[in-house]
Amino acid sequence: MKSKDVPQDDANMMQGKFREPVYSVDEKGNYTTVKSVGWDAKNEVMQDAWDNVNDRIEKARQNVIKGKSSPIAYYIEKNIMDVGIVASYMRIWKWRVRRHLKPSVFKNLSDEMIDKYCEVFGVKREVFLNADLRNTEEKQNINDNN
Amino acid sequence: MTTTNEKNNIHFEHKQSAHCENGVVSNMLNFYGIKLSEPMVFGIGSGLFFSHMPFLKVGGIPVTSFRPLPGMIFKRLSKRLGIKFEKHRYSNPHKSMEALDKNLQNGIPTGMLVGVYHLTYFPDPYRFHFNAHNIIVFEKKDNTYLISDPIMEGYESLSYNELLKVRYARGLFAPKGHMYWPKFVPKEIDLKSAIKKGIAHTCKDMLTIPIPMFGVKGIRYLAKKVRSYPKKLSSRRAASYTGQIVRAQEEIGTGGAGFRYMYSAFIQEAAEIMQNEKLRELSFELTSIGDLWREFAIITGRIVKNRNTVDESYDKAADLLLVIADKEEIFFKELNKLNKSL
Numbered sequence: 001m002k003s004k005d006v007p008q009d010d011a012n013m014m015q016g017k018f019r020e021p022v023y024s025v026d027e028k029g030n031y032t033t034v035k036s037v038g039w040d041a042k043n044e045v046m047q048d049a050w051d052n053v054n055d056r057i058e059k060a061r062q063n064v065i066k067g068k069s070s071p072i073a074y075y076i077e078k079n080i081m082d083v084g085i086v087a088s089y090m091r092i093w094k095w096r097v098r099r100h101l102k103p104s105v106f107k108n109l110s111d112e113m114i115d116k117y118c119e120v121f122g123v124k125r126e127v128f129l130n131a132d133l134r135n136t137e138e139k140q141n142i143n144d145n146n
Numbered sequence: 147m148t149t150t151n152e153k154n155n156i157h158f159e160h161k162q163s164a165h166c167e168n169g170v171v172s173n174m175l176n177f178y179g180i181k182l183s184e185p186m187v188f189g190i191g192s193g194l195f196f197s198h199m200p201f202l203k204v205g206g207i208p209v210t211s212f213r214p215l216p217g218m219i220f221k222r223l224s225k226r227l228g229i230k231f232e233k234h235r236y237s238n239p240h241k242s243m244e245a246l247d248k249n250l251q252n253g254i255p256t257g258m259l260v261g262v263y264h265l266t267y268f269p270d271p272y273r274f275h276f277n278a279h280n281i282i283v284f285e286k287k288d289n290t291y292l293i294s295d296p297i298m299e300g301y302e303s304l305s306y307n308e309l310l311k312v313r314y315a316r317g318l319f320a321p322k323g324h325m326y327w328p329k330f331v332p333k334e335i336d337l338k339s340a341i342k343k344g345i346a347h348t349c350k351d352m353l354t355i356p357i358p359m360f361g362v363k364g365i366r367y368l369a370k371k372v373r374s375y376p377k378k379l380s381s382r383r384a385a386s387y388t389g390q391i392v393r394a395q396e397e398i399g400t401g402g403a404g405f406r407y408m409y410s411a412f413i414q415e416a417a418e419i420m421q422n423e424k425l426r427e428l429s430f431e432l433t434s435i436g437d438l439w440r441e442f443a444i445i446t447g448r449i450v451k452n453r454n455t456v457d458e459s460y461d462k463a464a465d466l467l468l469v470i471a472d473k474e475e476i477f478f479k480e481l482n483k484l485n486k487s488l
């Protein structure tokens with residue numbers, strides 16, 4: 001790729017926090033780096049990856065509202081985690097996390113366990129327990145995934 | 147960009163790079179007076195690779211990778227240049243921070259592995275649970291740590307708690323407070339022999355691993371898979387599977403060519419050191435292969451954009467992968483031959 005052809009397709013993927021140095025060839029055929037704000041092809045696949053994340057969050061939210069799973073299921077997706085990652089942060093077995101996904105088990109969880117989950121998910125206790133997910137604005141913006 | 151820590155006399159120069167592992171090594175060695183560019187580190191450390199492992203999935207999507215496992219570049223480079231590193235992991239997070247503070251007091255910039263998900267200065271779209279990111283901490287001011295993160299353009303900083311959190315991220319490749327710094331740096335390094343070893347290793351990896359998922363064979367294997375995606379998967383899923391390839395290929399800032407451009411830059415620098423015009427010509431060959439990888443990314447970008455409709459482009463993408471595989475096979479055979487004669 002020639003240096004003058006390095007794409008500058010900004011989709012705010014880097015939120016203005018940095019530009020990427022892209023290796024390319026100058027007029028004399030020598031390698032150099034040119035800073036780029038983005039490239040359509042890459043923006044497209046990154047957007048797709050985030051759309052997948054948002055779809056999973058939405059599905060989990062619906063399951064919590066329908067009473068099929070506990071809020072943990074929702075927060076796992078919202079934090080782009082999986083049962084394995086949550087279990088390692090919680091320092092408990094995976095099967096226990098899976099059990100806690102059942103609303104019937106969740107409602108009997110100890111205070112201590114709930115606090116630990118809140119810490120892992122970075123959410124306040126009252127939000128975690130009392131959140132009516134029906135009212136949550138769900139469509140996460142790609143630039144606001146936290 | 148430079149900054150000076152007056153008290154400890156740390157004068158740490160930060161240079162942005164396209165890939166974190168190369169960048170950290172390059173910046174750190176620079177501190178000890180060894181000037182190696184990012185492509186040089188990448189080439190000597192044999193950072194170019196290809197693998198497609200359909201059974202290894204992240205987020206439910208098979209993993210394609212254009213580089214070896216995290217840490218390999220680092221390991222190979224230090225072996226080939228005779229640099230010895232001190233490496234430590236700490237089960238107690240606060241002990242690890244104490245050890246870091248002690249290092250900084252002694253004026254030793256310290257490299258470490260961190261998870262990017264909780265890295266506050268990272269742009270959000272890049273914050274996945276990826277735990278093998280490398281940064282250098284070079285100074286502590288009050289309760290703030292100054293950071294040279296090779297992905298960023300300038301210096302960054304993290305508080306005690308923020309740094310502790312990313313050093314003890316969990317999940318795959320959990321860093322567990324891993325930190326490292328050079329304990330022996332030779333006065334003279336034999337760059338030529340290191341370059342030759344680096345090239346030989348990459349050629350071997352790309353051409354001779356007898357498992358069809360790696361090297362040139364792996365690209366052909368992936369071509370077959372890509373062709374089958376629209377037949378086997380929903381159109382949405384097929385698009386995401388193909389899109390992952392491009393995400394790996396683009397990584398951060400490599401120009402969308404799966405590190406092929408960076409490797410060309412290395413070959414070009416090597417040509418100058420070895421005084422070999424033929425090597426320089428070969429770098430142009432690899433650049434044009436890199437251009438084909440970009441073309442593949444563009445086709446894929448279109449597939450992903452039209453993900454909810456049936457797309458005819460999968461065959462085109464697969465055909466292109468086969469062309470790339472053939473060209474890379476020829477390229478690495480020639481490079482290997484030339485390297486042996488150097």
